[in-house]
Amino acid sequence: MTIYLATIAASLAVSLCSLTSAFALWLPAETLKRIVPFLVALAVGVLLGDAFIHLIPDAVARHGSVSDVCLTVLVGVFGFFVLEKLVRWRHDHNVDTRPGAEILPLAKMNLIGDTIHNFVDGILIAGSFLADPILGWTTTLAIVAHEVPQELGDVGALLRGGYRPRxxxxxxxxxxxxxxxxxxxxLLLSQVAESSLLVLLPVAAGGFIYIAASDLIPVLHERSSFRHLGGQSASFALGIAFMQGIVLFEQTLLTP
Known part of the structure; x- marks a missing residue:
């Protein structure tokens, strides 16, 4: 029972990290409009960094076969391609023509990818607590560390996709x-959940790669001024640096 309660508490703590994006509710509309492209660039760096620095290496360590993991990543990319086709098909057939009602597919795809990633985080948290409570809390701390920059980027992508700040x-x-x-x-099906990570980790990585490359990077090319080149490049690099720094932080936490 103690492990169950600790796992639920840790999961709620990770979920509450998403509220770090609430800064968008208090910024003036013009300020928010100016910083959204840089938040989108941050999201690109975080998504690609998480996929290549965190999710894929973790999947390889669990599976042992690089080629199988890469194939599953490609399955994830293909799956998100098909999913976006369905989202866009529904988008094209949407008869709601109210001003401000249009939500771009990139925002919906970002929500889908983030949901899968958070589900994977839940598996990792519970699996760690089942192995050792100390490992559970260190894993939770590591996940919280990478959630904060990701949530900032995610809210930028959602704002760019047409959602209002709230x-x-x-x-x-x-x-x-x-x-x-x-x-x-x-907690209920630990063996099944642990096995599912062999598929879920690379599929989530494939989804992140697809969303960043297909939906978000084209948005960054809409504005080509020198200010946007410098600012967006710095934000992109900062997102990658965040992910690399967090991997090093995780290794420090989880090394006996």
Whole structure:
């Protein structure tokens, strides 16, 4: 029972990290409009950094076969391609023509990818607590560290996709709650959940790569001034640096 309560508490703590994006509710509309492109660039760096520095190496360490993991990543990319086709098809057939009602597919895809990633985080948290409570808390701390920059980038992508600030913060929080089902799934079916990571980790990586490359990077090319070149490049690099720094932080925490 203690492990169950600790796992739920840790999962809720990770979910609450999404509320760091609430700064969007207090910024003036013009200021928010100016910084959104840089938040999108940050999201690109975080998504690609998380995929290549965190998720794929973790999947390889668990699976042992680089080629199988890479194939599953490609399955993830293909799956998100098909999913976006369906999202865009529904988008094209949407008869809601109210001003401001249009939400771009890139925002919906970001929500889907983030939901899968948070579900995976829930599995990792619960699995760690089942192995050792100390490992559970260190894993939670490591996940919290990488959630903060990711949530900042996610809210930028949602704002760029047409959501109002309040909607972006709320939907981002709702997606973060998928940590709880992932944790409960692991607590009830630990062996099945652990095995599912062999597929879920590379699929999530494939989704992140697809969303960053297909949906977000083209948005960054809409503005080509020198200010945007410098600022967006710095934000992109900062996102990657965050992920690399967090991997080093995780290694420090989890090394006996």
């Amino acid at each position: 909607q972006a913060v709320l939907y981002n929080f709702y997606c973060s709650l998928s940590v709880l089902p992932g944790a409960l799934f692991t």
